[in-house]
Amino acid sequence: MKNRNCIIRLSRYKTALYRLKALGFVKVFSDNLAEAIGVMPSQVRKDFSLFGISGKKRGGYHIDALIERLNEILGKDKVHTVIIVGCGHIGSALMKYRKFEDGGIKIAAGFDIDPAKHAQDADIPVFPIDRVKPFIKEHNVELAIIAVPDIAAQQVADMLISAGIKGILNFAPIRLRCPEGSIAHNINLELELENLIYFVNVLKKKRVNPDETENA
């Protein structure tokens, strides 16, 4: 029911709603949202009913109220503080990304083992890794992004969790294990590319032989 895909759809509805709002719309119907994110209108209504979101028959949903409700459900009604561990290529790209802040995600600091990466006076400071535990405790940080090499990732994750981190977004190409009470989501870009390659091949086979292949 309230599975990962459903939550992802809620985020997508929200993105679509912000765009519709910017376009001047005040209310929206399930088919507008369905069209925007590429699902059936009944899916939109089912998702909403799962969270007790209701609109008005014939009147649809009020955009502002809907955005507010979705933000509340998604926990985006307050600012979330995140730290980044591993300020190499990916880590520093993320640190420089300003749009997270617009979305209520504040990157408080970076941490790295390499002194060359340290920048304690920068806009978003980068501290030595041994400062991470006290930092997490002092600032009550619950979220971390891991962008260290794969061999170090599990060890870093364990350390962060022991310091109080509850949620990790991991870019190292391994599946992080974590104990009850904490959670890790893994982003594996090579896997994403591999996946894309597979579906491009399916597509090509379909062109050559439209019958023998099935849909992607």
Place this chain on the structure above:
Amino acid sequence: MKNRNCIIRLSRYKTALYRLKALGFVKVFSDNLAEAIGVMPSQVRKDFSLFGISGKKRGGYHIDALIERLNEILGKDKVHTVIIVGCGHIGSALMKYRKFEDGGIKIAAGFDIDPAKHAQDADIPVFPIDRVKPFIKEHNVELAIIAVPDIAAQQVADMLISAGIKGILNFAPIRLRCPEGSIAHNINLELELENLIYFVNVLKKKRVNPDETENA
């Protein structure tokens, strides 16, 4: 049946197999793979049977043969050339990532609209954006990574597809539309963080009130 999740699992099995192989294993059973990627053994066997992969009863699967077969299914039995459009923070992080090449994914060049990003003599060169069409045609490139600002992304995608690109991995936070015969996968990092935030909140509610909440 052969849905996206199934293909993702195949990639994961492959990763696990490489690790098991490096550890000295020669054969593997469905429960080893299941344990490694966190699914049921019957899921592993079902996935394999879907692609006509078979092992030996009581003997399991031969790791080398299995890796080879998976690579073949996933289209990883040859090197794939990729270009990157938009060599800003994310784009250049990806260009500097050496492990793609180990996995048979070769980043041939980058393209950017900003002359300050151009580097025609670099290891992986960065060319002006107007060179991208001839490059795609000349080198028969089918895959592209888009890492331009969101407002430019759809336009860039259309251009790439018209030049012959079949598969796009998109980092801009919009859902790219593309015509029949081409495919785009979207990576939305803010959505991933939002999703993580939701599940961390579910976790916290569960701690406070173990009954009223359901599993993540």
Place this chain on the structure above:
DNA sequence: AGTATTTTGTGAAAAATTTCACATTTCATT
């Protein structure tokens, strides 16, 4: 060689997710 044990491969069952379909409500128009 024969027996016991382990593991696959796969239909069938179960579970999860999506889609349908329609009664009900609301809004617009006359």
Place this chain on the structure above:
DNA sequence: AATGAAATGTGAAATTTTTCACAAAATACT
């Protein structure tokens, strides 16, 4: 105020995906 059209909310149906469970095969052991 009455009528008609449009959109929601939701059980039920359909579809998809996962898990079960067990017969058949391969290996190990005696």
